[in-house]
Amino acid sequence: MSEFENTDKTGDSQSELIEDGCNKLVVKCKYCGSKILDKKLGKFIMQEKELPLMQQDTRKEGEIQNEKVDQFYHVENMFTFENIGFTHTVDCYKYLSCADCDAGPVGYYDMNTKHSYVALSRIEHA
Amino acid sequence: MAKTYDYLFKLLLIGDSGVGKTSILFRFSEDAFNISFISTIGIDFKIRTIDLDGKKVKLQIWDTAGQERFRTITTAYYRGSMGIMLVYDVTNEKSFENIKNWIRNIEENASADVEKMILGNKCDLDAKRQVSKEQGEKLAIEYQIKFVETSAKDSLNVEYAFYTLARDIKAKMEKKQEASNPPGNRSGVHTLNDTDRKRQPTSWLARCSVL
Numbered sequence: 503m504s505e506f507e508n509t510d511k512t513g514d515s516q517s518e519l520i521e522d523g524c525n526k527l528v529v530k531c532k533y534c535g536s537k538i539l540d541k542k543l544g545k546f547i548m549q550e551k552e553l554p555l556m557q558q559d560t561r562k563e564g565e566i567q568n569e570k571v572d573q574f575y576h577v578e579n580m581f582t583f584e585n586i587g588f589t590h591t592v593d594c595y596k597y598l599s600c601a602d603c604d605a606g607p608v609g610y611y612d613m614n615t616k617h618s619y620v621a622l623s624r625i626e627h628a
Numbered sequence: 629m630a631k632t633y634d635y636l637f638k639l640l641l642i643g644d645s646g647v648g649k650t651s652i653l654f655r656f657s658e659d660a661f662n663i664s665f666i667s668t669i670g671i672d673f674k675i676r677t678i679d680l681d682g683k684k685v686k687l688q689i690w691d692t693a694g695q696e697r698f699r700t701i702t703t704a705y706y707r708g709s710m711g712i713m714l715v716y717d718v719t720n721e722k723s724f725e726n727i728k729n730w731i732r733n734i735e736e737n738a739s740a741d742v743e744k745m746i747l748g749n750k751c752d753l754d755a756k757r758q759v760s761k762e763q764g765e766k767l768a769i770e771y772q773i774k775f776v777e778t779s780a781k782d783s784l785n786v787e788y789a790f791y792t793l794a795r796d797i798k799a800k801m802e803k804k805q806e807a808s809n810p811p812g813n814r815s816g817v818h819t820l821n822d823t824d825r826k827r828q829p830t831s832w833l834a835r836c837s838v839l
Contacts, residue, residue: 558665581686584677589669599666601674606666
């Protein structure tokens with residue numbers, strides 16, 4: 503898994519969201535608006551990662567549908583989060599969910615590094 | 629990076645299985661769109677940020693669901709916990725009687741000064757009630773623990789309970805800090821008392837603090 507800090511790759515839409523390499527705006531839950539992360543506390547990184555879909559097709563029982571996600575906010579200390587849920591561990595990862603409506607995964611937590619990653623596509627900026 | 633909070637409290641939810649601990653932590657409903665993924669794996673803990681008298685307090689709330697079937701929760705689980713919610717189900721008398729056993733388990737395993745609160749959950753199910761509010765209050769008085777009836781389903785008193793427990797922990801911590809660091813400069817750290825503070829010069833230097 504390649505991980506690198508985004509410097510020059512920031513596109514137009516991202517420049518509205520990213521400032522000094524961090525989230526310019528407050529990170530909120532897409533569904534209920536619960537505050538997940540305060541502004542400037544997540545470092546923007548690009549890395550390709552498979553995340554289970556937030557809306558699973560329940561007809562496909564026992565089969566987890568994933569998608570590739572490549573933009574994340576990197577949060578080193580879990581207590582930096584405003585409100586967040588951590589699932590039980592699955593293969594060295596915990597999935598992050600909204601603390602209020604339990605929507606998720608909005609990202610993941612790496613048990614080895616103890617760092618968290620929030621997917622930009624899974625949250626709302628406000 | 630600067631610390632983004634003033635206090636961090638680790639809290640545990642404890643009680644018999646089926647009393648609704650998970651619902652207190654995890655508000656899933658039958659029609660939740662994410663039921664198939666997040667709820668299958670289950671929530672281990674949540675982090676919540678609350679404001680207590682102008683202080684930013686982080687709560688790390690752990691569910692003990694799944695471990696209570698061993699009847700006791702081990703010392704390792706209690707380690708570092710500063711507050712415990714003792715949960716019973718008002719429609720299940722046995723879960724209420726077991727609160728005493730849970731208190732004993734806490735006394736044997738947790739830190740002696742851990743703050744506790746008793747929650748009588750599922751108070752929305754009045755028709756099925758087996759434990760009266762008065763019984764709950766009586767038990768709470770007996771053990772000198774705060775008590776409230778909650779309904780995780782209707783979000784009734786759940787937030788109030790967490791604020792109350794957090795406020796009690798904060799008050800206890802501040803009291804402890806004062807005791808170990810009195811104005812008389814016992815620990816080598818000079819603390820200004822009110823008269824000292826008034827005597828401070830008004831120059832900008834006086835406003836310097838140790839960062």
